[in-house]
Every structure is written in structure tokens, then in C-alpha cells.
Amino acid sequence: MLRRLRAPATAVAALAVLFALATGSTTGEPATAPAVVAAKPAVRHTATATQPAISFTQPVAADPAGLERFYGQRVAWGRCARGWGDCASVWVPLDHDDPEGATVPISLYRLPAGLPAKRKGTLFINPGGPGGSGTDFAREAHRYLGEDVRSVWDVVGFDPRGIGESAGFDCLTDRDLDELYAADPTPETTAERRALDRADRARLRGCLARGGPLALHMGTESVARDLDILRAAVSDERLNYLGVSYGTMIGAMYADFFTSRVGYIVLDSGWSPTGSTPPT
Secondary structure, eight states, X not given: OOOOXXXXXXXXXXXXXXXXXXXXXXXXXXXXXOSEEESSSOOOOOOOSSSOOOOSSSOOOOOOTTOHHHHTOOOOOEEOSSXXXXXXEEEEESSTTOTTSOEEEEEEEEEOOSOGGGOOEEEEEEOOTTTOOHHHHHHTGGGTSOHHHHTTEEEEXXXXXXXXXXXXXXXXXXXXXXXXXXXXXXXXXXXXXXXXXXXXXXHHHHHHHHHGGGGGGOSXXXXXXXXXXXXXHTTOSSEEEEEXXXXXXXXXXXXXXXXXXXXXXXXXXXXXXXXXXXXX
């Protein structure tokens, strides 16, 4: 069960509080502190018998069976082809329930900790969207993460499967995209509802036609499971993560699937894990 605790108004402030509590361990394993923080809404949930609270003292669970070849990867960083920082790819199964099947490369960008001797681990980040590029988000980390965070944490962004450099593809032609933007997202008349329906159907047809099998495996659950493989690839025992907007759903689902692997998770401008639209 996620614990949402009252937090400062911005993710930067929340990070400053959380990471000040962290130890100097290179594994990124934190000291005793709240595990999941949502910048808003400030709602506290208590654990139930069927949904145990996240605890930093409980032992971490074993890696999922059958995925050993993916969890055994270790990321090999190299200089990026554009800009500065380090880039790499990690392979994940197209279908996590079929680990012997096709695979997908996940593109990573790393901004190394400014003070390597004081490095505490890896902070994964995701800007939301859905469809936002995490690698581009990490390249702009200096705009929203203070030096006190960047100096001791490797900031790592990833393009979720099917996005950007992770086997990315476009679902729509320019004409289809124009039609989608022109459609009223809150239709009130029959004509408006039909226009929105046409645009949605065009988007679905485009994704299936251009994305192939990958289009059927791009849900939040797959991305959350990919994220645990990325955590293992950087040799961190627990995941430290900042998710914004839709990225909060990825973080929430990760915490649900991999409770014992949670380190510090900051969820800013949260989406409801039970719905497809952000709260108003």
C-alpha cells in the first residue's frame, strides 16, 4: 500500500528533504524515512492486512523467476552521440510473461553525480505524458533539481518502450494529428462526439499499424516492470524515483509490484492510479 504523506509544494523541495535523510551508501539504500511522497494531494493512507506498508527494514524480494538473463545485465555507459552525459541501452522482454520471446531496447541517459566520492546511488526520473522522453528530461535536470541533489545522485532518465530512442514510433500522420487536436476533448453534441471518436479510432489504427506487436505491450504495467530491470542494471538494491504527472502512475504501480524494492519515491502532480485522467 502506498503511503502518501504531507509534503512540500514542489518536487524539488520534497527531494531536498528526502535526500538529506539518505545515507552515503553507494547502493542508494535510504535511512528510515517515508518511502513514497506525493507532492499533492496531501492525503494519508494507512496500510491494511492485504496491502502491507512499505518498510526499509524488510528484506528485498528475489528477482522474478524466468527473467534472470534480463536482471543479470549491467549497464555499460558510454558518451552520448549528442550533448554531454552518458548513454546506454538495456534490454527488456517485449512480454514479461514470455521472457524467451522478443526483446525491446530501453534507452538511458545519465547525468553522473557531481561529487563521485559522496555518491549515494541512482535517481530515476520520468516526466509523464504519457509519451514524454525521460532521456530529454534528464538532460534538463539542472533546471529543476538543485545542486545538492545532482552532486550526490546519478540522475538517470529513460525513454519508456515505444517512445523516443526506445524503439519509438509515431501513431499518427500529420493530418491525423491535426484532426485529433481539432476535436473537442469534452464533446457536448453528437457531431462533436463523432469527431472525437473518429480521431481516437485513427490514433488506435495508427498505433497498431505502425507499432506492430510493441503497440500491444506499452501499458503502465510493462513500463513499471521494465523499471525494475533498469534498477538492477545500475546495481541499486532499491529504486529511487521522481515521477511527474503520468510518471506518478509508473511510480505508484512500481511500488505496488515491487514493494520491498522501494527506496525514495517522489510523485509530483499525481494521477489517480485507479483512473486514466488526472484528478481535478
